[in-house]
Amino acid sequence: xxxxxxxxxxxxxxxxxxxxxxxxxxxxxxxxxxxxxxxxxxxxxxxxxxxxxxxxxxxxxxxxxxxxxxxxxxxxxxxxxxxxxxxxxxxxxxxxxxxxxxxxxxxxxxxxxxxxxxxxxxxxxxxxxxxxxxxxxxxxxxxxxxxxxxxxxxxxxxxxxxxxxxxxxxxxxxxxxxxxxxxxxxxxxxxxxxxxxxxxx
Amino acid sequence: xxxxxxxxxxxxxxxxxxxxxxxxxxxxxxxxxxxxxxxxxxxxxxxxxxxxxxxxxxxxxxxxxxxxxxxxxxxxxxxxxxxxxxxxxxxxxxxxxxxxxxxxxxxxxxxxxxxxxxxxxxxxxxxxxxxxxxxxxxxxxxxxxxxxxxxxxxxxxxxxxxxxxxxxxxxxxxxxxxxxxxxxxxxxxxxxxxxxxxxxxxxxxxxxxxxxxxxxxxxxxxxxxxxxxxxxxxxxxxxxxxxxxxxxxxxxxxxxxxxxxxxxxxxxxxxxxxxxxxxxxxxxxxxxxxxxxxxxxxxxxxxxxxxxxxxxxxxxxxxxxxxxxxxxxxxxxxxxxxxxxxxxxxxxxxxxxxxxxxxxxxxxxxxxxxxxxxxxxxxxxxxxxxxxxxxxxxxxxxxxxxxxxxxxxxxxxxxxxxxxxxxxxxxxxxxxxxxxxxxxxxxxxxxxxxxxxxxxxxxxxxxxxxxxxxxxxxxxxxxxxxxxxxxxxxxxxxxxxxxxxxxxxxxxxxxxxxxxxxx
Numbered sequence: 001x002x003x004x005x006x007x008x009x010x011x012x013x014x015x016x017x018x019x020x021x022x023x024x025x026x027x028x029x030x031x032x033x034x035x036x037x038x039x040x041x042x043x044x045x046x047x048x049x050x051x052x053x054x055x056x057x058x059x060x061x062x063x064x065x066x067x068x069x070x071x072x073x074x075x076x077x078x079x080x081x082x083x084x085x086x087x088x089x090x091x092x093x094x095x096x097x098x099x100x101x102x103x104x105x106x107x108x109x110x111x112x113x114x115x116x117x118x119x120x121x122x123x124x125x126x127x128x129x130x131x132x133x134x135x136x137x138x139x140x141x142x143x144x145x146x147x148x149x150x151x152x153x154x155x156x157x158x159x160x161x162x163x164x165x166x167x168x169x170x171x172x173x174x175x176x177x178x179x180x181x182x183x184x185x186x187x188x189x190x191x192x193x194x195x196x197x198x199x200x201x
Numbered sequence: 202x203x204x205x206x207x208x209x210x211x212x213x214x215x216x217x218x219x220x221x222x223x224x225x226x227x228x229x230x231x232x233x234x235x236x237x238x239x240x241x242x243x244x245x246x247x248x249x250x251x252x253x254x255x256x257x258x259x260x261x262x263x264x265x266x267x268x269x270x271x272x273x274x275x276x277x278x279x280x281x282x283x284x285x286x287x288x289x290x291x292x293x294x295x296x297x298x299x300x301x302x303x304x305x306x307x308x309x310x311x312x313x314x315x316x317x318x319x320x321x322x323x324x325x326x327x328x329x330x331x332x333x334x335x336x337x338x339x340x341x342x343x344x345x346x347x348x349x350x351x352x353x354x355x356x357x358x359x360x361x362x363x364x365x366x367x368x369x370x371x372x373x374x375x376x377x378x379x380x381x382x383x384x385x386x387x388x389x390x391x392x393x394x395x396x397x398x399x400x401x402x403x404x405x406x407x408x409x410x411x412x413x414x415x416x417x418x419x420x421x422x423x424x425x426x427x428x429x430x431x432x433x434x435x436x437x438x439x440x441x442x443x444x445x446x447x448x449x450x451x452x453x454x455x456x457x458x459x460x461x462x463x464x465x466x467x468x469x470x471x472x473x474x475x476x477x478x479x480x481x482x483x484x485x486x487x488x489x490x491x492x493x494x495x496x497x498x499x500x501x502x503x504x505x506x507x508x509x510x511x512x513x514x515x516x517x518x519x520x521x522x523x524x525x526x527x528x529x530x531x532x533x534x535x536x537x538x539x540x541x542x543x544x545x546x547x548x549x550x551x552x553x554x555x556x557x558x559x560x561x562x563x564x565x566x567x568x569x570x571x572x573x574x575x576x577x578x579x580x581x582x583x584x585x586x587x588x589x590x591x592x593x594x595x596x597x598x599x600x601x602x603x604x605x606x607x608x609x610x611x612x613x614x615x616x617x618x619x620x621x622x623x624x625x626x627x628x629x630x631x632x633x634x635x636x637x638x639x640x641x642x643x644x645x646x647x648x649x650x651x652x653x654x655x656x657x658x659x660x661x662x663x664x665x666x667x668x669x670x671x672x673x674x675x676x677x678x679x680x681x682x683x684x685x686x687x688x689x690x691x692x693x694x695x696x697x698x699x700x701x702x703x704x705x706x707x708x709x710x711x712x713x714x715x716x717x718x719x720x
Contacts, residue, residue, distance in 0.1 A: 013222075016585075017585075034584070035585050048514070054222070056585070113284070113505055114505060116508060117507050120507060151413070154287060
């Protein structure tokens with residue numbers, strides 16, 4: 001069996017596990033939940049710094065046969081909640097990407113502390129939101145040691161979903177930032193996504 | 202931009218927002234306290250109408266205050282602490298790291314308002330130990346032990362080794378000094394670990410481990426507070442040995458604190474008059490932390506502006522939240538607790554107090570601000586593997602059994618050491634069998650549970666019961682603090698053992714590990 005698609009389900013904190021259980025019932029073999037935070041759209045709330053929303057990102061690998069049924073069941077599960085989250089898929093197998101896809105997933109990995117700057121630049125360029133995940137770098141083999149411990153840099157990973165039309169602007173706005181201009185501080189890449197849909201009402 | 206994109210990624214999702222979610226959480230935590238008090242009010246311990254109204258209004262303030270404080274801690278103290286821990290470690294300059302931690306621990310502890318109150322009380326009863334002697338000794342103890350806690354993380358010395366060694370020495374030394382000083386020692390440890398120090402220490406530990414990496418990073422993220430809390434005990438033992446001989450005997454500092462809390466002032470008057478002094482005292486205790494952060498921002502952290510802005514706003518929320526919280530707690534919660542304790546104590550030597558203490562104990566610990574910071578950090582570090590309710594339940598059960606045991610002891614009238622001694626030994630020996638992560642969280646939770654709210658609420662109950670049973674209120678009150686400090690570590694570690702067994706069963710079922718695989 002080829003697991004050709006990764007379903008990314010982005011939901012509010014605490015819902016990821018329920019959806020993971022649901023997808024397992026429908027035949028998925030498992031799922032991985034990443035904990036992150038999103039920011040609200042309201043400028044006022046952002047000004048007051050209380051715009052953070054705890055989010056969970058569930059990644060489920062599925063075969064092409066399972067995909068439609070699973071997506072449908074997740075959508076049905078979330079249909080009643082308001083602004084439940086969103087769902088998209090990324091093709092992982094040997095298949096060629098569908099170049100017609102209308103959306104892009106922009107991933108930026110930067111040193112800790114710079115994710116807010118990235119989000120701010122992205123918003124100015126038309127992004128409607130994004131999710132920030134905590135991560136840490138693995139360090140290079142010749143990295144500094146301290147008491148036999150490798151000091152690893154802390155990272156933040158920002159995921160921004162954007163339409164094809166705005167994605168270019170967002171990417172160029174982010175790459176103009178200090179954290180991507182200076183070597184060793186951050187990287188950015190993007191991949192086309194399919195089946196993008198909002199969950200809930 | 203298609204409109205559903207707006208739906209998916211942001212919107213003002215007010216009902217899902219962090220602050221609203223926090224308020225929902227804190228209301229769920231405070232409601233049980235209200236229910237217990239109301240149940241007691243209609244059954245055995247009717248409160249005066251103004252006290253009851255004051256209490257209910259107080260709970261609204263406590264809920265709001267806790268919610269805002271937590272939102273502030275998430276933006277301010279917690280990221281600041283972990284960024285500082287991470288940046289210090291990255292300098293790879295051991296003397297610098299240790300000196301910076303020692304000074305930080307010292308400065309932040311000195312600012313803890315409870316500690317100053319404690320110092321004044323101790324001075325007034327002992328005469329030989331000055332208020333500032335106590336404050337400096339305790340803050341110094343915290344600073345040094347904070348350094349030890351970080352050294353442990355860097356040198357990768359197992360938590361259990363450190364805890365067994367330090368507690369072993371502390372308990373052995375405690376037998377060498379005046380027993381009444383032991384009471385002060387444990388109580389000082391409790392008052393030094395308050396709503397500002399604990400979140401900062403927890404965050405420092407997480408920061409240091411996050412850059413250290415390695416496979417044990419998660420296990421070592423906690424335990425900093427648990428180790429730092431031993432510092433004051435050591436410090437007081439040293440003070441005790443120094444003043445030995447020239448000191449007078451001590452008759453219960455706690456007694457006075459409780460009487461001071463049982464104010465008979467008019468309710469409204471109390472509300473209004475307390476606000477300015479609370480605003481000032483919270484600002485005073487936050488300012489050293491703020492000064493410290495400004496200093497490190499200039500010399501070491503050099504954060505980008507967006508991050509600085511968040512920290513500043515976070516500290517402002519922390520201040521506002523703590524002001525709301527303490528206004529509600531001091532004017533509503535504590536007078537009601539004292540009155541309740543008196544009324545229940547007046548019922549006489551009655552084993553009914555055991556379940557009452559149990560219910561109050563488990564409910565009240567959920568109102569500790571630092572408790573919430575600990576549980577949410579645990580959830581974050583374990584990526585949601587250990588959820589908030591699990592930790593809260595374990596600690597609540599621990600405190601409940603601690604209070605119930607104390608009540609029983611007070612009524613039956615046997616020495617506190619018969620309970621505290623075995624419990625400390627049990628807690629320390631459990632570290633040998635429990636999963637490492639749980640052992641470190643467990644000792645943190647012990648120092649968190651002895652915060653301002655639980656001691657203010659449960660102490661009067663014990664004192665009342667003790668007076669009714671003809672015991673020694675001062676010694677009984679001490680017994681309670683030592684009990685609340687040690688029962689959560691026991692219950693958390695038992696939770697850890699259960700959790701581990703369940704996880705193994707689940708993995709085995711999924712065929713991920715084989716039956717004979719020991720680890």
